[in-house]
Amino acid sequence: CYATLTAAGSNMLTAGLSNNKVKYSRLAADDDGYIDLQFKKSPPKIPYKAIGVAVILFLIGSLLIILGALFLAGIINVENPDCTIPVIVIGLLVFLPGFYHLRIAYYAAKGYRGYSYDDIPDFGD
Template identity: 75%
Template sequence: MVYFNSCQNTTMMPTRNSPASAAGVKYSRLADSDEGYIDLQFKKTPPKVPYKAIALATFLFLVGSLLIIVGSLLLAGYIHVMYPDRTIPVLIIGILIFLPGFYHLRIAYYASKGYRGYSYDDIPDFDD
């Protein structure tokens, strides 16, 4: 009668001392006490600043501000126009562009100053 060892596998599993298991993996020594917590799990990573999103927010803020100023001058009559019915849409588009730019710039400013409740994580990031 022939017995086969079901635990025998042709592929080698990496062991603790093999270089395959240590490639790119950071290990830390466990504490001697049995509390179940280690200091490394409470370590906070530094915040990643979303520069592209802040640049887009700055662009939206500036273009929206420009459109609001031009729309206000058109509506007040300081700039003479041939079709006065086109002044209101310029003002509305300016407000719609200005608001998200201002909102995200405000979050970025408060996060950079370290105010409680504001973080760069609140700004959508474009790193795909």
């Protein structure tokens, strides 16, 4: 059986083991050691800075992809056409993490199963 120590018995730690005024009480038979509060979900912490960075990455990446496509198509004339492919590649490298984290944030906000704000890095906030 489990027993709990009451406030009168807390002096035992300071007075030594010779204190016989310790009162114990039996726990309820249906108590399994859990309380309801430990299973209650706290509201999710939204990483606003990380979502802001994801928005910026998404927008910059989109802009670079669009500009690279316009350079490649010849709609915007450039002096050095060799720079069009690197603009598209850099745009993709910036766009993908921004899109990925925005998608997670969107699905977490909508409450879809399997998506959580915990999946987005929060920069230690």
